[in-house]
Amino acid sequence: MSAIVLIGLPGAGKTTVGRQLARRLQLPFVDSDQVIEDRLGCTIRAFFEREGEPAFRDLEEAVIDELTRGPACVLSTGGGAVLRPANRRHLRERGRVFYLRAAPEDLFRRLRHDRTRPLLQVADPLRRLRELYAARDPLYRETAHHVVETGRPSVTLLVHRMLAQLELDPSGVAQGSSGDEAPSGPREK
Ligand SMILES: Nc1ncnc2c1ncn2[C@@H]1O[C@H](COP(=O)(O)OP(=O)(O)O)[C@@H](O)[C@H]1O
Numbered sequence: 001m002s003a004i005v006l007i008g009l010p011g012a013g014k015t016t017v018g019r020q021l022a023r024r025l026q027l028p029f030v031d032s033d034q035v036i037e038d039r040l041g042c043t044i045r046a047f048f049e050r051e052g053e054p055a056f057r058d059l060e061e062a063v064i065d066e067l068t069r070g071p072a073c074v075l076s077t078g079g080g081a082v083l084r085p086a087n088r089r090h091l092r093e094r095g096r097v098f099y100l101r102a103a104p105e106d107l108f109r110r111l112r113h114d115r116t117r118p119l120l121q122v123a124d125p126l127r128r129l130r131e132l133y134a135a136r137d138p139l140y141r142e143t144a145h146h147v148v149e150t151g152r153p154s155v156t157l158l159v160h161r162m163l164a165q166l167e168l169d170p171s172g173v174a175q176g177s178s179g180d181e182a183p184s185g186p187r188e189k
């Protein structure tokens, strides 16, 4: 296993939880959005506005391919990483994937003053989050090995729960039902 991967909608806590999880596991923390911003030399929001979403997705796909081949790490992705089939395959086959799930209303509460998320700079961001949830929840579930409910628990508690999952199943091989396994069929590795 090379990467412990966090996926989920904007505001789910991928960056925040991933950083703390990496610290606990003494693994490097990598955020694919941060890698992209470092390479671009500008923010993702600025790049989205200048070049459009498809150009961002091309870059994101290349970065995810590269990072999932790299050394062991905790890898937090951008919320749209699961849109490309190649990303879904690479993340699931090369990593241990946690879907951080939260309801659109919780995400809206966390992000309503955040101006860095390009897809949410619209008149009705809650409606947009509901649309994103409807479109992407099946893709997150298809990609994930574990689903973690993130609406109420603190970041620290979430990290504890993820560490417990990793201890239950350290090899990445399914060991029967543990209550929060993603119902997405047999493991592929
Ligand atoms: N479990 C949580 N409880 C409360 N606030 C959270 C939780 N997880 C993340 N946050 C807050 O939500 C916001 C978005 O978190 P972030 O890590 O940037 O999400 P993502 O990377 O998934 O978009 C941040 O302000 C963060 O502090």
Ligand SMILES: O=C(O)C1=C[C@@H](OP(=O)(O)O)[C@@H](O)[C@H](O)C1
Binding pocket: 008, 009, 010, 011, 014, 015, 033, 044, 045, 077, 078, 079, 080, 081, 117, 118, 119
């Ligand atoms: O949901 C998305 O499509 C996106 C989410 C962002 O990351 P966060 O999930 O960390 O906001 C970032 O990758 C980009 O703005 C696109």
Ligand SMILES: [Mg+2]
Binding pocket: 014, 015, 033, 076, 077, 078
């Ligand atoms: Mg993030």
